[in-house]
Amino acid sequence: MIEMSNVSKQFDRFQALENVNLSIQKGSIYGLIGSNGAGKTTLIKLLAGIYRQDKGKISIDGKPVYENTSLKQNIFYIPDQPFVFSHYTTKQMARFYKSCYPSWSEERFEKLAKLFEVNLQKKIQTFSKGWQRQISFILALACNPEILILDEPLDGLDPVVRKKVKNLLIHDVAEREMTILISSHNLREVEDLCDHIGIIHKGSIIIEKELDELKSDTHKVQLAYRDTVPNKLLRSLKILHSEKRGSVSIFIVKGEEDSIAKQIRETNPVIFDILPLTLEEIFIYEMGDIGYAIKSVVV
Numbered sequence: 001m002i003e004m005s006n007v008s009k010q011f012d013r014f015q016a017l018e019n020v021n022l023s024i025q026k027g028s029i030y031g032l033i034g035s036n037g038a039g040k041t042t043l044i045k046l047l048a049g050i051y052r053q054d055k056g057k058i059s060i061d062g063k064p065v066y067e068n069t070s071l072k073q074n075i076f077y078i079p080d081q082p083f084v085f086s087h088y089t090t091k092q093m094a095r096f097y098k099s100c101y102p103s104w105s106e107e108r109f110e111k112l113a114k115l116f117e118v119n120l121q122k123k124i125q126t127f128s129k130g131w132q133r134q135i136s137f138i139l140a141l142a143c144n145p146e147i148l149i150l151d152e153p154l155d156g157l158d159p160v161v162r163k164k165v166k167n168l169l170i171h172d173v174a175e176r177e178m179t180i181l182i183s184s185h186n187l188r189e190v191e192d193l194c195d196h197i198g199i200i201h202k203g204s205i206i207i208e209k210e211l212d213e214l215k216s217d218t219h220k221v222q223l224a225y226r227d228t229v230p231n232k233l234l235r236s237l238k239i240l241h242s243e244k245r246g247s248v249s250i251f252i253v254k255g256e257e258d259s260i261a262k263q264i265r266e267t268n269p270v271i272f273d274i275l276p277l278t279l280e281e282i283f284i285y286e287m288g289d290i291g292y293a294i295k296s297v298v299v
């Protein structure tokens, strides 16, 4: 289990993370999402043991991460710009990782290289961006890490390769309980892959929940009345956002579905629908609720 408690990190006088608490269960796929500059990469680099926290504790299975070489042999981090030594071929990079990771599997490396049809003798830097990312996945998965940390993992991959990579990730989670932390702005992909979500904003985690719980807690409600929407109802619902489309009012409401539906039915609407939201919609409305709303796009 990965745990961060009251972690803070400052760069010069800028507070990049403040009192962050986070826990990731073994075998879970955790999606870290947030606004630009929220602190996602900083948090990832702390978890990967690249940065040292100023305050708080970061541990994996109870052991501190920073300067813990044996622990780091179980963690593989693919940054948004994958790392390669200049002039190295995939074969040479494989030899390097084999020397760093005791869990390296040559057999798996060969199988993955065949699956992705990669020329192992070609210098990695001469491959396209998407190909370089595929090579990172081959190398990462051949290391059989217990924890895989991914920053914008599927960026630049075509839809067929994306599917292939997602299947491989899910396979490793199911087969050997690998834990994955994904930071991404592609919320459809996060929704597709992750079982837990952390939303970070201005250096603080504002929500940390199971995806199903998060989705069952926010709803889109469509309503119409012969007259206007009763004030009593507007006061009793926790409304994150409202808009009007013709005679239909649309509300984004937080709370338990049955309780919301009961309160609405008591007011006899002529039209009433309650719909689930996508993660992208939940993110936008939650951020709006804390003052990070979409302003007019026309300037």
Ligand SMILES: Nc1ncnc2c1ncn2[C@@H]1O[C@H](COP(=O)(O)OP(=O)(O)OP(=O)(O)O)[C@@H](O)[C@H]1O
Pocket (backbone or CB within 6 Å): 011, 012, 014, 016, 034, 035, 036, 037, 038, 039, 040, 041, 042, 043
């Ligand atoms: N090495 C550094 N030195 C100084 N400031 C930094 C450093 N790394 C990050 N920051 C600052 O910390 C804040 C958080 O940056 P970080 O890269 O963690 O955000 P992010 O959530 O990954 O952003 P994005 O989604 O835009 O990639 C930013 O304001 C950034 O300028």
